[in-house]
Amino acid sequence: MASQVRRNIPSFSAVTSSFKSYISSLPLLTTIIALLSILIYIVDSIQTFSNNYLFNLLALEPKAFFHWGVYRLFTFPFPHLSLGHILFCLLAFVPLSTAIEHTIGTLEYCYALITVFTILSGSFYLIGSLIFDYREVMLGGLSTWIFGVVVWESRELAGRERDIFGIIRVPAHFYPL
Secondary structure, X not given: OHHHHXXXXXXXXXXXXXXXXXXXXXXXXXXXXXXXXXXXXXXXXXXXXXXXXXXXHHOEOHHHHOOOOOOHHHHOOXXXXXXXXXXXXXXXXXXXXXXXXXXXXXXXXXXXXXXHHHHHHHHHXXXXXXXXXXXXXXXOOOHHHHHHHHHHHHHXXXXXXXXXXXXXXXXXXXXXX
């Protein structure tokens, strides 16, 4: 009886083989984004300057942006504050990003990420910081890209439904809300 139960448990080599095949099937841009985010988190975790040095350097902080920190408009999706932050972001981002990158191609997806999901969303954040006076609040992580990709996917699924945590189904165009 114990041998029958044991047969249903995948071996370590089968699990690592599945993981390797999954990783190798990821498209180029999604892989680069995930690796860059992980690398920045690891370097930020082991560096000795101060806590969250790279996060503070790369995140979109309106006060720093308006004082010659324009590069932050392009770097803010990559730094993450904690292990939980980066894990949940990658768990949400990688499957969504893979599906869209396979659908529209790497170059078109890169263009959408840079223009709409990064520059446009970052600009809205900066404008909001001027209106509502939150110039010292930092924005960092893949969350803006995740939301952008969810909106994109919902637009592509027009007329269909999506599950919310497996509990209820809503029309795809309401899913981002």
